[in-house]
Amino acid sequence: MENFTRRKLLYAGMMGCLLPKTALAHKVKLPERFEPQLINTRRGDWLKGDIHVVPDDFFLYFMLEKGMAIRYGVGVGRKGLYEPGEFIVARKAKWPWWRPTNAMIRRDPQKYAKYKDGLEGGLNNPLWARALYLYNHVGRDTYLRIHGTNAPQTIGSAVSNGCARLTNEHVKDLYDRVATGARVFLYPKIATA
Structure with a gap:
């Protein structure tokens, strides 16, 4: 049995406070693996404040200190629309305005032509409560977002037009943690399906 010192117990309690209190706030019951979890990534090269999206596992990692991260379940872009790369969170928005891209x-x-003039933020908006806007290394908007969804049952699947989506409750938690200027790594898909 491990010897629990006062320091270890205090550290465990402090880390438990970092987890979102919203794990069961949405009406759809997610598989346990897609609920936010505090984990040790064992990755020394993943730095505090960075975001890493691993599409084949449908996980987004928000990095804390010393390899620790909060892992969220996500939905990602469907085949042919997911775009891997390194990006910067150049802007954040609460209840963001949305317009489908011309390609969409x-x-x-x-489905999308009726929204060509855009849609105000709110419950009918596909970005829902929060959005992180991803820009490339030269400061250009990529039209990729990390955002909420009004379809939490899509977490753990590749269905979006390229963005990473979290439940509305989970994106609110992530939004409060992420700083403008944070680096975002969207890793390539390895699985062929």
């Missing part, structure tokens, strides 16, 4: 409108005009 061309792919599915029945």
